[in-house]
Amino acid sequence: MKAKRVLIVSRRYTRKDKLINWVSEVYLQILAEAGIVPVIVPIAEATKLILSEYIDNYDGLLMVEGGDVGPHYYGEHYDISKLDEHDALKDEIEIACVSHALNAxxxxxxxxxxMHIINILFGGTLHFDVHEANNNSICHIDYAHYDTHRHQISIVPNTPLWDWYRQDTIQVNTYHHQxxxxLAPELVAMATAPDGLIEAVYHPAYNCVVGLQFHPERMLKDYMGNALVFKYFIDALK
Ligand SMILES: [Mn+2]
Structure with missing residues (x-):
C-alpha cells in the first residue's frame, strides 16, 4: 500500500537577512515514525502557482506553528501591526489547503x-488577546517559562479528547496570546481553561477535524493521551 501523505504548511522567519521556511522536527518525526510522509508546503509567492500539485495528492493536513491569523478572515478589524506575528501569505496558502481538506x-x-483556523472557517471568531479578555486571571503564555508553564483544562465527557486522556482535568502547556x-456553531468544545477559554474542539460530522489549543507533542511524557491524539489522526488517514 502506498504511504499516506500529510501536508504541513511551513512558517517563515528571517535568518541572516533572508526569509527561510521551517517546520519543527517533532511533527516530521511523529509522522515519519508512523510511516506517514510529511509533505511541507512552503511559504513563497510562487507556491500559489503550484498549489494544485499539493492538493492533488495528499491524505490529511496537519496545522502546526504560526503567528496570528489576519483578523479580516473572521470579520474583525484589529490593528495588524499590534498582532504578535502575522504572515499574510501563510494565511492565504494555509487557508486554501484547509478549505480543500474540509471540502474533501x-x-x-x-x-x-x-485550531483557530478551523474555528474561523466554520464561522467562529478569535480574541485579539486572551489576557485582555480574561483580565489576566489565567496566564496563557509565559515567555520566560515557555516549555514548562502549564494551566489546567477541564475535559468534556463523551468527546474524543476524553477518550484519549480519560481524566476530567489535565495540566497542559500554553503558548498563545490569542x-x-x-465558537463556530457546528464545532463542539472538548475542553476549557479555568477562565472559560475553549482549549480543544472537534467537528462531530467529519471523519477527523480536531483542534487543540495546547501542544501534546511537546509534553508527550506527561500523559499517555498525548500520543493518542496523533494516533487518532493517523488512523483517520487510512
Ligand atoms: Mn491556554
Missing amino acids: NKPILGFCRG GIKD
Whole structure:
C-alpha cells in the first residue's frame, strides 16, 4: 500500500537577512515514525502557482506553528501591526489547503493557530488577546517559562479528547496570546481553561477535524493521551 501523505504548511522567519521556511522536527518525526510522509508546503509567492500539485495528492493536513491569523478572515478589524506575528501569505496558502481538506473530508489536526483556523472557517471568531479578555486571571503564555508553564483544562465527557486522556482535568502547556472568542456553531468544545477559554474542539460530522489549543507533542511524557491524539489522526488517514 502506498504511504499516506500529510501536508504541513511551513512558517517563515528571517535568518541572516533572508526569509527561510521551517517546520519543527517533532511533527516530521511523529509522522515519519508512523510511516506517514510529511509533505511541507512552503511559504513563497510562487507556491500559489503550484498549489494544485499539493492538493492533488495528499491524505490529511496537519496545522502546526504560526503567528496570528489576519483578523479580516473572521470579520474583525484589529490593528495588524499590534498582532504578535502575522504572515499574510501563510494565511492565504494555509487557508486554501484547509478549505480543500474540509471540502474533501480529509483528516485535519490543528494545534494553536491551526485550531483557530478551523474555528474561523466554520464561522467562529478569535480574541485579539486572551489576557485582555480574561483580565489576566489565567496566564496563557509565559515567555520566560515557555516549555514548562502549564494551566489546567477541564475535559468534556463523551468527546474524543476524553477518550484519549480519560481524566476530567489535565495540566497542559500554553503558548498563545490569542484564543477562541465565539465558537463556530457546528464545532463542539472538548475542553476549557479555568477562565472559560475553549482549549480543544472537534467537528462531530467529519471523519477527523480536531483542534487543540495546547501542544501534546511537546509534553508527550506527561500523559499517555498525548500520543493518542496523533494516533487518532493517523488512523483517520487510512
Ligand atoms: Mn491556554
